[in-house]
Amino acid sequence: MDVIYFLKALLKKKWLIIISSILAVVAAFFFTMNKPKLYVSSAQMATGLTYTDQIRLRDDHVNMFEVDQKFESLITTITSPIVISLLSYDLLLHDMGGNRNNAFRILKEAQLNNPAYKNADKQKLLMLCQQKHDSMQMLSAYRPDERELQEVLKIYGYDYESLKGQLIAARMNRTDYIDLTFRSEHPELSAYIVNKLYAEFIRYYRSQRSEQTVENVETFAALVEQKKKELDTKVEALRSYKASEKLLNVDAASGSELQQIKGFEKTLFDERSNMNTLQASLDNINNQLSMAAGGKTVYNTSANGDIISLKRQITDLNEDYVKTGSTDEALEAKIKGLRSQLQSKVEQMTVTSGKNVTNADELQQKKGSLQAQIKATNMNIANLESRIASLRGTLGSYASKEATVGSLQQEVTMAQEDYNKLKEKLNAAIDNRSAPQDGFKQSLIGQPAIKPESSKRLVVMGLSGISVFFLTTLAILFLEFIDTSLKSPSIFERSVALKLISSINQTDLRRYSILNILQKKDSGNSADKKQRQNTFRELLRKLRYEVEHSGKQIFLFTSTEAQQGKTTLTQALAYSLSLSNKKVLIIDTNFCNNDLTVQLDAKPTLETFSIPREQFSIDKIRDIVTLYPSEGVEVIGCKGGDYTPSEILPENHLLNYLPELSAYYDFILLEGAPLNDYTDSKELVNYVQGVIAVFSSHAVLKQTDKESIAFLQDLGDKCIGAVLNKVKEDYLEL
Structure with missing residues (x-):
C-alpha cells in the first residue's frame, strides 16, 4: 500500500x-x-x-x-x-x-x-x-x-x-x-x-x-669506522683475559680433567671391590682361629671361602650392571672374569682326607698377609678419593672462567656481525654510486593533437537531466516520507480508527464566500478555480448524503484541535441541506471561539435563553434566531467566553428542547469546542443524536489527539464518523 x-x-x-x-x-x-x-x-x-x-x-x-x-x-x-x-x-x-x-x-x-x-x-x-x-x-x-x-x-x-x-x-x-x-x-x-x-x-x-x-656513503663509512674500533676493543679484551688466566684452550683443559676423573673413579671402584674380598677372607680366617682355639679340627676351607667371596662379588656386580641399563661394558667384562675365577676354584677343589686339615700357625700367617693387603688397599682408596676431589675443584674453576670467556666471545661475535653488515651496506652504496641511477626512459614522445578533445556536450546534458530527474524524485519521496500529516484519505484511514464518511477539498474562501461557491457564481474564475469549486460542491454533496441517510437529525461537529475547519464546514453543510429543501438550525455552542456567531452576524442569545417547559413554543424560538442569507437556514449565536455549557447555560436552557425543535427543523447542527483543550464537546454529546469529527489534512496526530479519538470511539453508534477537511486535490485519490 x-x-x-x-x-x-x-x-x-x-x-x-x-x-x-x-x-x-x-x-x-x-x-x-x-x-x-x-x-x-x-x-x-x-x-x-x-x-x-x-x-x-x-x-x-x-x-x-x-x-x-x-x-x-x-x-x-x-x-x-x-x-x-x-x-x-x-x-x-x-x-x-x-x-x-x-x-x-x-x-x-x-x-x-x-x-x-x-x-x-x-x-x-x-x-x-x-x-x-x-x-x-x-x-x-x-x-x-x-x-x-x-x-x-x-x-x-x-x-x-x-x-x-x-x-x-x-x-x-x-x-x-x-x-x-x-x-x-x-x-x-x-x-x-x-x-x-x-x-x-x-x-x-x-x-x-x-x-x-x-x-x-659518508654515513656508512663513519659507521664502519666506529664499528671497527668497537670490534678491536672487544677482541683485545678477550685476548687479555685469556693471557691473564693462562687459558689457551678452556674447552681442551676442562675435557682433559673430566677424562682423568673418570679413570680415577673406575680404579677406585676396583679397589673397593678388592677391599670387600680381602675383608671377607679375613673374617673367614678369624672364624677358623676361633675353632682351633676351642680344640676343634680345622679344615682347609680357603677354597670354599674364595668361592663364596667370588659369588658375592658376582651378585653385587650383576645388580650394578642391571641398574645401569645393562650397557656398561666394563662391568660386563669384570663379571665374566669373576665367573672364570669361580669356575677355576670349583674345579681345583678336591675333598681328600689329610690334605684339608690345617693348623693355627698357618692360619696366623694367612691372617697377617690379609691384614697387610687390607691396609695397602685402604691407602690406595684414600689416595684415589683425594685425587678425584682435587680434580673436581679444578674443574669448577674452569667452569667459571669458561663463562667469562664465553661472554666476551659473544660480544666479539656480535660486534663482528654488525661490522660485516655495515661494510656490506657501504660497498652497496659505493657500487650504487657508480652504477646507473635508474631505469627511467621516455618510451613515447608527446605530440600536438590534431583535433580538440570532444566537449561531450550531449553526455553532460543527458547526465544533467537524469541527475536532476532522480534528485527531484528522491526529494519528493523524501518530503512525502517525512510528512506525517493526514494529507490524503488513504493515510487518514491507516492512521485514525474512525470511519471516514467524506473528504472535502481545499478551496479559496478568502475571495469567495460559501454562498458564491455553492451558488456557482464563478463565471469570472479561471478554469482551474472552477474545477476546484465544482469538486468542493460534489464532495459536500457526499457529506450531505451521509447526514441525510444517517437516520439522525441533531448533530454535533467537533474536532481534536482548533483550526480544523468546523465553522466553514457547518455553514457549507447547512446551505447544501437547504438546497435540497431542508430546514436547518445552526447553534453556535463553541464558547471558546464563537467564529460562527461572528461570521453569520447572529444574535448571541444562547446563554440568556431560558423558558419553562410548559411555556415552550416555536414562536418564542423564532424571536432568538437569526436568518441566514439563504432561505431555510436559521442561526442561534452565543456570546462566548471561558466557560463550559454546564457552567453558563441557565435552567431550562435551549438545548433541553432540541427534541421538540427537531419536529420543526429537519436538521439541527451544533459546533463544539476542540476535544484536546476543552470539555465543551463532551458535555454537549448528551444533547445530540450524532457526532461528526472534523480533521484537517494538515494536522499531525499527537498523543492528545489519540486520546480524543479514543473518546469518540467509545461513543459507539452515536459517532457518525469523520470528515477529512482541506485536502489538496492532488491527494484526494491517494
Whole structure:
C-alpha cells in the first residue's frame, strides 16, 4: 500500500519532475556552449621497476603491494609541487623570455593591465625565475620578489594549481609504464608540457638521488669506522683475559680433567671391590682361629671361602650392571672374569682326607698377609678419593672462567656481525654510486593533437537531466516520507480508527464566500478555480448524503484541535441541506471561539435563553434566531467566553428542547469546542443524536489527539464518523 501511495504521489508531481529535468538539460546546454576547446597530448615513461625485478617476479612470493607502492611514490614525485614548479619556471621563461611569436600564451589587454604584471620588473623576474629553475628551489610567499613572481605565474596560468588541475599522471594497468596527460587550449603547449615534465622530473630525481647516495656513503663509512674500533676493543679484551688466566684452550683443559676423573673413579671402584674380598677372607680366617682355639679340627676351607667371596662379588656386580641399563661394558667384562675365577676354584677343589686339615700357625700367617693387603688397599682408596676431589675443584674453576670467556666471545661475535653488515651496506652504496641511477626512459614522445578533445556536450546534458530527474524524485519521496500529516484519505484511514464518511477539498474562501461557491457564481474564475469549486460542491454533496441517510437529525461537529475547519464546514453543510429543501438550525455552542456567531452576524442569545417547559413554543424560538442569507437556514449565536455549557447555560436552557425543535427543523447542527483543550464537546454529546469529527489534512496526530479519538470511539453508534477537511486535490485519490 505504501509503495502504491508513493507511486501515485510521484505521478501527481510528474510535471514538476519533467520540467526540472528539462531545465537541467537546457542549463547544461548553455553552460557548455562557451566551453573552450581543449587539446590533449600524452607521453609515456618506462620506469624499469618491473624489469629490474624480472627474475624475482617469477617467484610465487612476489610482493605486488610493494611494487604498487613504488609506482605510487613515483607518481607522487612527478606531480609534487617542486617538479611542477620547475615546469612553471620553464614555461614562463619560454613565453616571457623568448620570442613573442613562439609564446604559447599571449596575455590579453585586461591581463596586461593587471597591476601585478604591469608594475613588475620583467627582467628581474626572469632572472629570479632562471635562478630558481637552475637551483631547483620553490618560491616563498614571504619574499616580496618571489611573491610577485607567483602572481605573474597565476596571470599566465602556469601556477601549481592551474597546471595540476589539467595534468593526469597514472600507471597504465599492470604495466611498467606511467602515462602523462595534459589538456590545454593550445595543442603545442600540451605536447610541450608532457615532454618537459618528464625532463624536469628526471633532472630533479637524479639530483636528489645523487645527493642521497653521497650522504649514504659518508654515513656508512663513519659507521664502519666506529664499528671497527668497537670490534678491536672487544677482541683485545678477550685476548687479555685469556693471557691473564693462562687459558689457551678452556674447552681442551676442562675435557682433559673430566677424562682423568673418570679413570680415577673406575680404579677406585676396583679397589673397593678388592677391599670387600680381602675383608671377607679375613673374617673367614678369624672364624677358623676361633675353632682351633676351642680344640676343634680345622679344615682347609680357603677354597670354599674364595668361592663364596667370588659369588658375592658376582651378585653385587650383576645388580650394578642391571641398574645401569645393562650397557656398561666394563662391568660386563669384570663379571665374566669373576665367573672364570669361580669356575677355576670349583674345579681345583678336591675333598681328600689329610690334605684339608690345617693348623693355627698357618692360619696366623694367612691372617697377617690379609691384614697387610687390607691396609695397602685402604691407602690406595684414600689416595684415589683425594685425587678425584682435587680434580673436581679444578674443574669448577674452569667452569667459571669458561663463562667469562664465553661472554666476551659473544660480544666479539656480535660486534663482528654488525661490522660485516655495515661494510656490506657501504660497498652497496659505493657500487650504487657508480652504477646507473635508474631505469627511467621516455618510451613515447608527446605530440600536438590534431583535433580538440570532444566537449561531450550531449553526455553532460543527458547526465544533467537524469541527475536532476532522480534528485527531484528522491526529494519528493523524501518530503512525502517525512510528512506525517493526514494529507490524503488513504493515510487518514491507516492512521485514525474512525470511519471516514467524506473528504472535502481545499478551496479559496478568502475571495469567495460559501454562498458564491455553492451558488456557482464563478463565471469570472479561471478554469482551474472552477474545477476546484465544482469538486468542493460534489464532495459536500457526499457529506450531505451521509447526514441525510444517517437516520439522525441533531448533530454535533467537533474536532481534536482548533483550526480544523468546523465553522466553514457547518455553514457549507447547512446551505447544501437547504438546497435540497431542508430546514436547518445552526447553534453556535463553541464558547471558546464563537467564529460562527461572528461570521453569520447572529444574535448571541444562547446563554440568556431560558423558558419553562410548559411555556415552550416555536414562536418564542423564532424571536432568538437569526436568518441566514439563504432561505431555510436559521442561526442561534452565543456570546462566548471561558466557560463550559454546564457552567453558563441557565435552567431550562435551549438545548433541553432540541427534541421538540427537531419536529420543526429537519436538521439541527451544533459546533463544539476542540476535544484536546476543552470539555465543551463532551458535555454537549448528551444533547445530540450524532457526532461528526472534523480533521484537517494538515494536522499531525499527537498523543492528545489519540486520546480524543479514543473518546469518540467509545461513543459507539452515536459517532457518525469523520470528515477529512482541506485536502489538496492532488491527494484526494491517494
